[in-house]
Amino acid sequence: MTFRRALLLGAAILIVRSAIVLYLGDQEQQRVIIDDIIFPVVNGLAALSLIRAARATRSQDEMMYIAWAFFAVAQVLYTLGDVLWSILEIGLGETPFPSVADGPYLAYYLFFLIGVLLLPAAYQSTFERLKSILDTGIVTIFAIIVFWSFLIAPTIATLEGSDPLANAIAVAYPVADLVLTFSVIALIFRRMEHIAQPPIILLAASAVFLIFADSKFMVEALRETYVPATLGDSFWLVSYILTGLAGVLQVESAGVPVKPSAERPSPAFTWPLYLPYICAISAYAFLIWSIEHEDVNLYIRQHHLAAGVGMIILLIVIRQIIAIKENIMLYAAAQKELHQRIASEREKELLIKELESKTTEMERFIYTVSHDLRSPLITVSGFLGFLRDDIEKGAWDKVRKDIEIIEGAITKMDMLLQDTLELSRIGRMMNPPEDVPFSEIVREALEQTSERIRSRGVIVDVAEDLPVVHVDRMRAVEALVNLIENSAKYMGDQREPRIEIGCMRDGETVFYVKDNGIGIDPKNHQRIFELFYKVDNRSEGTGAGLAIVKRIIEVHGGRIWIESELGRGCTVFFTLPLSEKS
Numbered sequence: 001m002t003f004r005r006a007l008l009l010g011a012a013i014l015i016v017r018s019a020i021v022l023y024l025g026d027q028e029q030q031r032v033i034i035d036d037i038i039f040p041v042v043n044g045l046a047a048l049s050l051i052r053a054a055r056a057t058r059s060q061d062e063m064m065y066i067a068w069a070f071f072a073v074a075q076v077l078y079t080l081g082d083v084l085w086s087i088l089e090i091g092l093g094e095t096p097f098p099s100v101a102d103g104p105y106l107a108y109y110l111f112f113l114i115g116v117l118l119l120p121a122a123y124q125s126t127f128e129r130l131k132s133i134l135d136t137g138i139v140t141i142f143a144i145i146v147f148w149s150f151l152i153a154p155t156i157a158t159l160e161g162s163d164p165l166a167n168a169i170a171v172a173y174p175v176a177d178l179v180l181t182f183s184v185i186a187l188i189f190r191r192m193e194h195i196a197q198p199p200i201i202l203l204a205a206s207a208v209f210l211i212f213a214d215s216k217f218m219v220e221a222l223r224e225t226y227v228p229a230t231l232g233d234s235f236w237l238v239s240y241i242l243t244g245l246a247g248v249l250q251v252e253s254a255g256v257p258v259k260p261s262a263e264r265p266s267p268a269f270t271w272p273l274y275l276p277y278i279c280a281i282s283a284y285a286f287l288i289w290s291i292e293h294e295d296v297n298l299y300i301r302q303h304h305l306a307a308g309v310g311m312i313i314l315l316i317v318i319r320q321i322i323a324i325k326e327n328i329m330l331y332a333a334a335q336k337e338l339h340q341r342i343a344s345e346r347e348k349e350l351l352i353k354e355l356e357s358k359t360t361e362m363e364r365f366i367y368t369v370s371h372d373l374r375s376p377l378i379t380v381s382g383f384l385g386f387l388r389d390d391i392e393k394g395a396w397d398k399v400r401k402d403i404e405i406i407e408g409a410i411t412k413m414d415m416l417l418q419d420t421l422e423l424s425r426i427g428r429m430m431n432p433p434e435d436v437p438f439s440e441i442v443r444e445a446l447e448q449t450s451e452r453i454r455s456r457g458v459i460v461d462v463a464e465d466l467p468v469v470h471v472d473r474m475r476a477v478e479a480l481v482n483l484i485e486n487s488a489k490y491m492g493d494q495r496e497p498r499i500e501i502g503c504m505r506d507g508e509t510v511f512y513v514k515d516n517g518i519g520i521d522p523k524n525h526q527r528i529f530e531l532f533y534k535v536d537n538r539s540e541g542t543g544a545g546l547a548i549v550k551r552i553i554e555v556h557g558g559r560i561w562i563e564s565e566l567g568r569g570c571t572v573f574f575t576l577p578l579s580e581k582s
């Protein structure tokens, strides 16, 4: 059956019963008979609907299936109660209360509660779980106050007979309704996500109607104003119809997958969060009212009521403390996240900048390499032409010269290629860094450059207290060899050539190689680190030395710069990672 049809059927039943009740008017006996037929039938249909719902849920979710099975059993029990009631009332003409019918009736409330508790709970953090337990507690205390004041205590007060079983059953009903109320509260606070599902909403609504109908009946019975089988009893019928509709809807939606449990309840379902406060205010208002109306006979003692209100306040205070703690933690977590994001954003920007400069560097590198490699090639091809001409002419002395120039160009090209290769190797082929005293690196570099130093008559001055560095030893020596060679090479006509190697400790440790040679014009300070750049094209060397040094320093995470003026010597400064020990 589709939900639409079930809805129409439910509405039809309601209208037909109302019409019959109105038609029968004062004929109470007839009305009771009609109700004794309609109620078990409607309840039976609802039970069937829930059984089908449980079976349809089986393939979907094990826990959901078990919960629906309990709802179905509860409804079957209720129907059984109705049937027994009807048999007693119209079949045997006995008073159906108290009777065997009460057994299944009361069992209904228990099974319904178990069903609710078995429904899979929405995902909650520890804080949320604590809060929902407290919320449930607060609303339950309020419900206890209300049920006790208006139903349970008055019922106890009216007990007359000495049959303890009958008395117990009489009190059991308001208590059972309290249990049902608790079921609804538990459903609201612990299983918010499920209450967002239409079938469960209908089931909760049916429970609410049942509680209302039961309470209405009990209050009227206590006041002895209850008339059986009137329009007022429609609340019960509405409750049963809603139960049936819940089952039909569950069958229809069983094919639809359940929402993932981590999903938050939709904003529309945050209203239960206000419920504890509404209950607290109501309980307090009730207390004040009871104080001001001393004359009214209340079934709850004032100090009990005050204790209940006190409990509610206590739970609310605990709830607030938990909420404050939760807020502090959430705030801290949000702050942390924010900072992390800002930091990673900055890091990203830096990386992008670095990448951009690397790309530019790479482009310039490719341009330089291809440009500089072309020039010896042009020489070769040009002189091959001359060579052919000279051979044809038989100008043999010129031929030798041509060959020498071609050889020279090829050697140059080989050197350029070797330097390019060397540059590309740095960074790719590094030895693991080790702790080396910088003085040792200097010593090794001086050994390798000793010939040039001696031939130029350079005095080398090495500082004493050099620190221990954490570097790729071979590469560090290579860098220093280049720097010392440059210093020795570009001495010009200095009569007292001198190289000074040392370090400055001014916050940061900065090493330097200083000479008193020809120096470099400040306008060339940046360019000399470019690959193949030479201030004077006629000077010996490829112009790759400082580019290689710069690369070595940079792969160690250091910086390199120079201070120099034309004719006033040159100082190359650089930083290197220090050993943790120094």
Ligand code: ADP
Pocket (backbone or CB within 6 Å): 482, 486, 487, 490, 515, 517, 518, 519, 520, 528, 529, 533, 534, 535, 536, 539, 540, 541, 542, 543, 544, 545, 546, 547, 569, 570
């Ligand atoms: P190379 O020495 O092979 O020419 P480098 O890259 O080592 O290449 O140096 C680039 C240029 O910087 C050199 O051609 C030279 O003009 C200048 N230079 C390097 N070091 C010094 C120095 N200590 N004093 C003066 N000029 C220098």
